[in-house]
Amino acid sequence: MQASILVMIIFTLPTLVLSSQNFPLSKENCDDSCGDIRIPFPFGTTKECYLAIQFWVTCNRTTTPPKLFWWNTTIPIIDISLEGQITLLQRIAKDCYHLNASSSLSIDTRIELTTSFTVNYTANRFTIVGCDAYALVSGNRLDRTFMTGCTAMCSSRDDLTEGSCAGVGCCQTPIPQNVTTVGIRVNSYSNYTDVSDFNTCGYAFVVKDSAFNFSKDNLTNLLDVTRLPAVIDWAIGNGTCEQAERNADSYACVSANSQCYKPTNGYGYRCRCKDRFEGNPYLPKGCRDINECLNESLHNCNKHALCTNEIGNYTCTCPDNYDGDGMGVDGCREKPPKDTKITFVLIGIASGIICLLLGIILLYLDLKRRSHNKMKQKFFLQNGGNMLREKLAMREASPDMVTIFSSSELQKATNNFHDSMILGRGGFGTVYKGVLADRRTVAIKRSIRVDPTQIEQFINEVVVLSQINHRNVVTLLGCCLETDAPLLVYEFINNGTLSSHLHNEAKARILDWNTRLKIATETAEVLSYLHSSASTPIIHRDVKPDNILLDHTFTAKVSDFGASRLVPVDLAQLSTMVQGTFGYLDPEYMQTNQLTEKSDVYSFGVVLLELVTGRRALSFDRPIEEKSLANYFLYVLKQDLLLEILDENIVGLENMEQISVVSKLAKECLNVRGEDRPSMKEVAMELEGLILGERHSWARINVHDEEEVESLIRIDDGMSHFGNGDMSSNVGYDSISRDHIPLPMNGGR
Incomplete structure (x- = not known):
């Protein structure tokens, strides 16, 4: 054993x-x-x-x-x-x-x-x-x-x-x-x-x-x-360290904290990590720092000292009430006690200074708070807050009545209006996404400053817009007047704008013809309601796909109606500046500077064109004759080439009759003279009739027009070939600006 x-x-x-x-x-x-x-x-x-x-x-x-x-x-x-x-x-x-x-x-x-x-x-x-x-x-x-x-x-x-x-x-x-x-x-x-x-x-x-x-x-x-x-x-090789170091390609001591040494037995050389490092010196980054402070046997710090590890070394630091370098048995020596009276005096002085500073800070914060409250009150009065309160007090209280929010509520809802909460920007302001204290998700529009001369008009419009009750209108929930720029709070629509769907290749496929016709009909009904059914007639002034929102069921929600009234107008520039979005702007307004209900009809006609063609109202990357969708549409319509610009996502034999009628309707809406355009009520009835399978003619389509409609849907060998014509070089505007940029009166035709 x-x-x-x-x-x-x-x-x-x-x-x-x-x-x-x-x-x-x-x-x-x-x-x-x-x-x-x-x-x-x-x-x-x-x-x-x-x-x-x-x-x-x-x-x-x-x-x-x-x-x-x-x-x-x-x-x-x-x-x-x-x-x-x-x-x-x-x-x-x-x-x-x-x-x-x-x-x-x-x-x-x-x-x-x-x-x-x-x-x-x-x-x-x-x-x-x-x-x-x-x-x-x-x-x-x-x-x-x-x-x-x-x-x-x-x-x-x-x-x-x-x-x-x-x-x-x-x-x-x-x-x-x-x-x-x-x-x-x-x-x-x-x-x-x-x-x-x-x-x-x-x-x-x-x-x-x-x-x-x-x-x-x-x-x-x-x-x-x-x-x-x-x-x-x-060992490595059979040469010395000096010989090996001269040949960098074969030198084995590759770690940054390694060194070469000659062994006591045999030939060649070996590598080792430097003092206070450990690891494999033959690997890149193989030698790593030893934390001496984790092992008392590796450092010489006094028992009272604080050991701090450093790369390749360590330091010892004595506490505040000790003197010395912290090394060895006598490295930290306790300081002798100071005179108690001096200590108390110093403590008293320090306490007095701290109290004085604290008082100054509290006084400063109080003054700042008062100044901030005064500024909010100033803005509230400047933006017509008292006038709005009086008008709301005169009305019977109801759950749908506009709410006056405080600026702190909306700052908290938008994370102090952080850039990550921005939903979009436009000429009339910036729109933020916000979450209110009651967990409602809203869209908060930060408008530009209101003209003091138009305060009463602004307040009247806020009251009127808050009373609009239509399922296809984005509801105005309230406003905040405590900031230099008024804040309008709307309901949040979660599926983006019609423009974001029409001009995205993947999303456009989802918008079939029936969905597009439904969106056009709902939008037309809203504009008809604003023009003729609201308690106070409202001209939208900026009808375009960017202002038509879609919910999760692709139901249209019209937003920003009346927004142009919130923009201050310098009366000195009234005759030289125009407001709106080029591509949708009524050409008659370019000459008269007067917006009417028929201006919304023209803009809606351009929206109809975008629905049937999938193109933008203005395309700067297209040939000059195709930049303006309205002008190009009228050209191809005249040349009997409508099928060439229709969106391939909606073209089908079962759709062509409805598409032709909508195209004819768009043409009527684009008449240069406003009096030649149909009203929005007539347009809405025509579109509703298409959905119901009926023809609600408003006495504009005669026998000659019927023949013209038939010519719009002429198909040659199963829609496989279309004729080409010469394009006119004077289609569109030579100089135009993107979203909501004011332009001089002589900037258009």
């Missing part, structure tokens, strides 16, 4: 498993272990993972441990150290003579290394065990041969001493330096024919000194042991 335990200890002592590290051992995407054995770079198991062929380690995970490929592949490796050592299991040389002398056993052993590897001369011992045994050790060192030996003798088991290896039963001798080859042969002096049971063999081996401790049982139990651990030194 004792012998078995000893053999187990012999094998386990040299098995050094690396402790868990916080730095990489191998190259990226390379195995860093074979079973329980760690494989650090420059060693590796594949060509991409080792530095040179001599560091190739074979790993068969079913028959671990690993082995060096270039050497004797039967010798197992049990440890590879970044300090430059490999621990392996080396064979034992034996010379055995049996009791009957009928047979014997003789085994020699040999260690033969290549460049970059040498037998470690400090960690190993050449050892002989036996009672009549001598062994010769020969090999190569420094390109010359060497030879040494040792003899172990004893007469009986009683001669042996546990743990002693001084020649009686056990003999040890050191390994010379720079040895690359070792051959061992063991013999006996006598030719035995009768031996005792304790003296059956002689053994010789190179063994790691710390892994072998002589025992009397070794005379017999080593017979069943085939290998013992030995230490081999390894």
Whole structure:
């Protein structure tokens, strides 16, 4: 039993498993272990993972441990150290003579290394065990041969001493330096024919000194042991550090905090991390800073001091009530107590200063609050707040009555009007998305400053617009007058604008003809309601797809009606400036500067064109004759080429009659003279009739017009070919501006 335990200890002592590290051992995407054995770079198991062929380690995970490929592949490796050592299991040389002398056993052993590897001369011992045994050790060192030996003798088991290896039963001798080859042969002096049971063999081996401790049982139990651990030194190449550093391509010390050094045994050089760094110096960024403050044995800070880690170092800082550099036993010395009276005086002075500063701050904040409240009150009065309150007080209270919001409510709802909450910008202001305290999502429009001369008109309009009750109108929920620019609060429509759907290739496919006709009809009904059914007639003034919102069911919601009335008008510029959006602007308004209900009809006609063509009212990237959709439409209509500009997403035999009627209706809406255009009520009735499958004629389509409609839907060979005509070069405006930009009167036709 004792012998078995000893053999187990012999094998386990040299098995050094690396402790868990916080730095990489191998190259990226390379195995860093074979079973329980760690494989650090420059060693590796594949060509991409080792530095040179001599560091190739074979790993068969079913028959671990690993082995060096270039050497004797039967010798197992049990440890590879970044300090430059490999621990392996080396064979034992034996010379055995049996009791009957009928047979014997003789085994020699040999260690033969290549460049970059040498037998470690400090960690190993050449050892002989036996009672009549001598062994010769020969090999190569420094390109010359060497030879040494040792003899172990004893007469009986009683001669042996546990743990002693001084020649009686056990003999040890050191390994010379720079040895690359070792051959061992063991013999006996006598030719035995009768031996005792304790003296059956002689053994010789190179063994790691710390892994072998002589025992009397070794005379017999080593017979069943085939290998013992030995230490081999390894290095990079066979040149010096100076030679290696000159060749940057092959220089192995690649970590920023590594350094090269000459090993004491063998050829070549090794790399190591600098002081206060740890890791693998053969890998980029392999050497990492050691946090000395985590281990008291690594720093010299006083017990009262604060240890602060730095890259490659640490600092010690004494507390405020201590003096010193914080290093060593006397690094922090407690400060002597100060005069108590002085301390209290200083505390009193400091407290007085703090109280004075606190009072100044509170006074400043109070003055700022009062100034802010005065400013809000000033804006409230300036924007007609009292007038609005009086008008609301005169009306009977109802849930739909306009709400007067405070500026703080809307600032909180919009995250202080953050840019991320902006839904859109226009000539009449900026629209923000907001969430009120009652979790209602709203759209908040920040208008430009109201002209003081138009305050009464503005307030009247807010009251009127808040009373509009139509399912296809974006509801005005309230306003805020405490800011320099009035804030209008509308219900939030979540599906974007009609323009964003028409002019997006993916979204346009969803808008089939029936949906577009429904949107046109609902929009026309709203405008008809505003013109003739509202308590106070309202001209929208800016009808366009950007002001037609869609909910999740694609129901149209008209917004920004009457918005142009909120814009201040300098009377001195009344005759030279126009307001609106080019492409939709009534050409008659360009001459008279007078907006009427028929101005909305013209703008709606352009919207109808966008619905049937999918084109924008103004397209700057098209040829000059196609820039203005209204002019180009009238041209193609005259040339009988309507099908060329229809949106392919709606074209179909079942749709063509309705599309033709809508196109005819759009043409009537685009008449230059307002009196020649139909009213919005007539337009709405015509569109509603199309949806109901009826023809609500308003006495504008005669027999001649019927023929013209038929010509609009003329199909040549199944709509596969259309004629081309010459385009007029004077279609559209030469100089136009985008959304809501005021232009001089002479800027249009």
